[in-house]
Amino acid sequence: MTNILFTLPWPPPARATLRPVVPVFLPYAGCPVRCVFCAQHIQTGRGPAPLDLTLKSTRAHLLQRKARGLPPAELAFYGGTFTAQPPAALHACLDFFERAREEGLVTAFRCSTRPDAVDSRRLSLLRDAGCDMVELGVQSFHDAALAAARRGYDGGVARAATDAVLAAGLRLGVQLMPGMPGVTPEIFLRDVRLLCEQPVAVPAHAVRFYPCLVVEGAELADLWRRGEYRPWPLDQTLDTLAEAWLMALHARLPVIRMGLAPENELRAALLAGPWDPALGARVMARALLLRVRRALAAGNPKELVRLEVPRRCQGFFWGSRGELRPAWAALGLHAEPVWISENTLRIEAASPPGEAVAPFSGRKGEI
Numbered sequence: 001m002t003n004i005l006f007t008l009p010w011p012p013p014a015r016a017t018l019r020p021v022v023p024v025f026l027p028y029a030g031c032p033v034r035c036v037f038c039a040q041h042i043q044t045g046r047g048p049a050p051l052d053l054t055l056k057s058t059r060a061h062l063l064q065r066k067a068r069g070l071p072p073a074e075l076a077f078y079g080g081t082f083t084a085q086p087p088a089a090l091h092a093c094l095d096f097f098e099r100a101r102e103e104g105l106v107t108a109f110r111c112s113t114r115p116d117a118v119d120s121r122r123l124s125l126l127r128d129a130g131c132d133m134v135e136l137g138v139q140s141f142h143d144a145a146l147a148a149a150r151r152g153y154d155g156g157v158a159r160a161a162t163d164a165v166l167a168a169g170l171r172l173g174v175q176l177m178p179g180m181p182g183v184t185p186e187i188f189l190r191d192v193r194l195l196c197e198q199p200v201a202v203p204a205h206a207v208r209f210y211p212c213l214v215v216e217g218a219e220l221a222d223l224w225r226r227g228e229y230r231p232w233p234l235d236q237t238l239d240t241l242a243e244a245w246l247m248a249l250h251a252r253l254p255v256i257r258m259g260l261a262p263e264n265e266l267r268a269a270l271l272a273g274p275w276d277p278a279l280g281a282r283v284m285a286r287a288l289l290l291r292v293r294r295a296l297a298a299g300n301p302k303e304l305v306r307l308e309v310p311r312r313c314q315g316f317f318w319g320s321r322g323e324l325r326p327a328w329a330a331l332g333l334h335a336e337p338v339w340i341s342e343n344t345l346r347i348e349a350a351s352p353p354g355e356a357v358a359p360f361s362g363r364k365g366e367i
């Protein structure tokens, strides 16, 4: 029997790679339409408020941070279509940022917007004002899915917007929505592949996966009640996101968010859909299992002899309420793995005669 050692990189903790971000929520600001799935006031836990009040409370927060000795943050204008705001509102935001930067409260800002609301003029304005990253609410690059969700643009516009952001010298963030009307797991993984795989890769700097939910107050709730929309089941969402997360890992594309934050408003208004307050951790648990399983299955069938895992995976390794224990046991892991401090998975495997490791199917009940 020959023992074989695999060493696979595992990403460093997100906090080590990100600057502190202070969000400024501007629900629906500049939005040309109300998208069928969108209920910003519920998803963010903040209702629309006059811009001057929002900026005033943000300033108070930034001053508090400074008084506590915290480092300057990055400001993030989220919740609307930042670049399509009326000029007075847009310039009020840019002026606010400039003043805060002069006072050493912030270093840069980022904003979220729609792919059909960016052009070289607006992007240059943002860059010259100190913008660092533009996050595009692409949701999908797939024409039929975008049409089904009535997003108002097609995949070509989405792709051109990503190019425009990069051409302006800005960092690019992309938000995708698995389970949006018209988006199947295959279409979602195709979208992720577009961000990750050469020669067609969109060289994004960060990606967010927001599984589509049905919340009271969004048009999707009516479609769901009439049986015209069915959200993805949670189990399918977890498996599909695990696959997508591994693709992003392989492409060194940081996944900076999976799922919505567990705001009380969201919990109260959620009607259906794959929501879990620990969605990201559950996805990473499945991705880790999938990665080890694939490493073992590569080449000759192999059995796990020893597994070393970064200590920070300890909290989610076995999955929610130990749901992944049977799958790990099937690979030969019956006790705790060895916890290590490096950003690495180390797998020692052997090839016992006639003992095959079952291939991963990702279907319910099998992991």
Ligand code: SF4
Binding pocket: 028, 031, 032, 033, 034, 035, 038, 039, 040, 079, 080, 081, 114, 137
């Ligand atoms: S999804 Fe984006 S563009 Fe659509 S209504 Fe919500 S914030 Fe506005």
